[in-house]
Amino acid sequence: MAATLTMFLTFLVAGVFFLASMASVSILQYFEGKPQITVFFTAKAGKTEAEALDATLRTTGKVSATQFISKEEALTFYREQNKNDPLLLEMVTADILPASLEISASDPKYLSDIVQIVSGSEGVDEVVYQQDVVRSLLAWTNAIRLVGGILALLLAVDSLLIIGTVIAMKVALKRDEIEILTLVGASPFTIRAPFIFEGGLYGFSGAGIASLILIGCIVWIRSYLFSFLSAIPSLRVLLESATSTAFLLSSGIFFAGNILLGFCLGAFGSSIALRRYLR
Amino acid sequence: MIRFTSVSKYYPGDIPGIVDITAEITDGEFVFLIGPSGSGKTTLLRLLIRDLVPSEGELLVDEWNIDSMSSKSAYLLRRTVGIVFQDFKLLSDRTVFENVALVPEIMGKSEHEAQKAVMNVLELVDLAQKRNLFPQQLSQGEMQRTSIARAIVGGPKILLADEPTGNLDPATSLSIIKILHEIHTLGTTVIMATHNADIVNRLKKRTLTIEHGRLVRDEMKGKYHVPLKSEKKHPKKE
Numbered sequence: 001m002a003a004t005l006t007m008f009l010t011f012l013v014a015g016v017f018f019l020a021s022m023a024s025v026s027i028l029q030y031f032e033g034k035p036q037i038t039v040f041f042t043a044k045a046g047k048t049e050a051e052a053l054d055a056t057l058r059t060t061g062k063v064s065a066t067q068f069i070s071k072e073e074a075l076t077f078y079r080e081q082n083k084n085d086p087l088l089l090e091m092v093t094a095d096i097l098p099a100s101l102e103i104s105a106s107d108p109k110y111l112s113d114i115v116q117i118v119s120g121s122e123g124v125d126e127v128v129y130q131q132d133v134v135r136s137l138l139a140w141t142n143a144i145r146l147v148g149g150i151l152a153l154l155l156a157v158d159s160l161l162i163i164g165t166v167i168a169m170k171v172a173l174k175r176d177e178i179e180i181l182t183l184v185g186a187s188p189f190t191i192r193a194p195f196i197f198e199g200g201l202y203g204f205s206g207a208g209i210a211s212l213i214l215i216g217c218i219v220w221i222r223s224y225l226f227s228f229l230s231a232i233p234s235l236r237v238l239l240e241s242a243t244s245t246a247f248l249l250s251s252g253i254f255f256a257g258n259i260l261l262g263f264c265l266g267a268f269g270s271s272i273a274l275r276r277y278l279r
Numbered sequence: 280m281i282r283f284t285s286v287s288k289y290y291p292g293d294i295p296g297i298v299d300i301t302a303e304i305t306d307g308e309f310v311f312l313i314g315p316s317g318s319g320k321t322t323l324l325r326l327l328i329r330d331l332v333p334s335e336g337e338l339l340v341d342e343w344n345i346d347s348m349s350s351k352s353a354y355l356l357r358r359t360v361g362i363v364f365q366d367f368k369l370l371s372d373r374t375v376f377e378n379v380a381l382v383p384e385i386m387g388k389s390e391h392e393a394q395k396a397v398m399n400v401l402e403l404v405d406l407a408q409k410r411n412l413f414p415q416q417l418s419q420g421e422m423q424r425t426s427i428a429r430a431i432v433g434g435p436k437i438l439l440a441d442e443p444t445g446n447l448d449p450a451t452s453l454s455i456i457k458i459l460h461e462i463h464t465l466g467t468t469v470i471m472a473t474h475n476a477d478i479v480n481r482l483k484k485r486t487l488t489i490e491h492g493r494l495v496r497d498e499m500k501g502k503y504h505v506p507l508k509s510e511k512k513h514p515k516k517e
Contacts, residue, residue, distance in 0.1 A: 180369075180370060182357075183328065183330075183357060184433075185354045185382065185385055186385045
């Protein structure tokens with residue numbers, strides 16, 4: 001019981017941090033792939049102002065690519081993003097959404113220069129500088145990985161010690177039987193295998209229960225997660241539906257990976273104890 | 280064949296178990312190992328199954344060199360050497376049948392082969408009718424017969440018996456000896472450690488006498504010699 005519980009806690013904590021880390025990496029990759037600067041124009045400004053700005057930027061030689069998004073294109077994109085939420089689609093027309101110009105710099109060192117140029121241009125309402133977002137996300141991702149990694153490692157060591165103690169006690173209880181088996185010619189593998197398997201089972205069951213609880217929690221808060229992560233394409237596909245192929249496949253891989261790792265960890269803990277107490 | 284060549288075994292603190300023993304036991308022999316308690320008989324038997332390793336000398340058991348073989352392959356040797364103990368060493372949570380079937384199970388025999396082999400040896404030791412009883416339900420003689428059955432079910436070439444009649448009354452002891460003798464007539468080498476003078480003198484088999492760890496006598500039709508008074512003053516524990 002103690003061994004299974006410890007494994008459960010290890011995989012629960014490790015699982016939470018693993019999922020959080022994966023999500024933050026997805027978000028980070030999304031923002032890293034986005035244009036570095038997005039310029040939003042005023043309601044009255046449109047293609048003319050955008051073309052003028054584009055021409056100005058190209059003369060600097062600091063821009064590698066630009067893309068103009070018209071009001072109509074913005075509306076199409078907005079409708080696609082919020083197709084499952086009819087309330088958000090009501091009353092929204094192309095006039096309300098601003099046109100925008102997405103800019104990628106030929107070198108990140110030019111970003112601040114480009115921001116200065118676009119900030120003072122005619123028809124520009126807002127400049128979104130993605131680099132700040134990326135920097136924050138990177139810091140968060142690294143922090144999650146560090147904290148999660150340390151916690152998981154400590155709990156894993158604790159699990160190994162507890163499994164080792166439990167198996168050592170079992171070896172002591174079965175001392176007579178082990179002696180007889182040894183004397184009648186049982187191979188070391190025959191004697192050790194049941195204990196290693198038992199250790200593996202503790203890990204298997206602990207990891208399995210933790211995985212099921214984590215998957216259950218994600219299913220429970222899926223719609224909430226979807227509401228603010230749906231902008232990220234990879235996460236939108238995953239969280240769209242609890243019965244989607246992507247979600248089921250990912251959950252299956254997560255579960256299978258955890259129980260396999262749990263079994264290996266438990267078996268390893270058991271083998272350490274056997275090396276010490278069974279000679 | 281078993282060959283001891285100047286074999287000695289010292290325990291921690293340089294306590295001698297056996298000292299400079301040289302002897303040869305050919306296939307199919309019946310040999311008594313005799314001597315007082317603590318003389319080194321059990322040490323010698325433990326060396327033969329590699330439960331101990333010689334401190335000096337060379338010990339060969341058929342093709343196995345006890346000293347140079349790895350501990351990981353000791354189980355292969357033990358499948359060719361059956362051993363019977365004074366305290367029976369039966370598993371209390373298994374029946375007579377299951378205790379004996381332990382050996383063919385370990386050797387990987389099929390269920391059918393194991394059942395056949397177990398029933399054969401149980402018939403030999405006259406315990407077939409009691410195969411479903413647990414050790415707690417048996418007399419001491421029956422427990423020892425179960426132990427013998429387990430020791431021979433794998434068809435070992437050598438059978439070691441460490442004071443198998445030590446806990447038994449004279450009549451039961453004789454019945455055990457009869458079984459061991461019958462096993463011997465089937466071609467198994469039997470080495471029996473005992474300090475039961477009556478049995479030794481009755482059977483008149485080859486005897487190796489061990490005193491204070493040393494081989495003091497090797498007689499083909501030996502008998503149990505009572506040790507001198509001076510030797511009785513210095514017992515050593517194995």
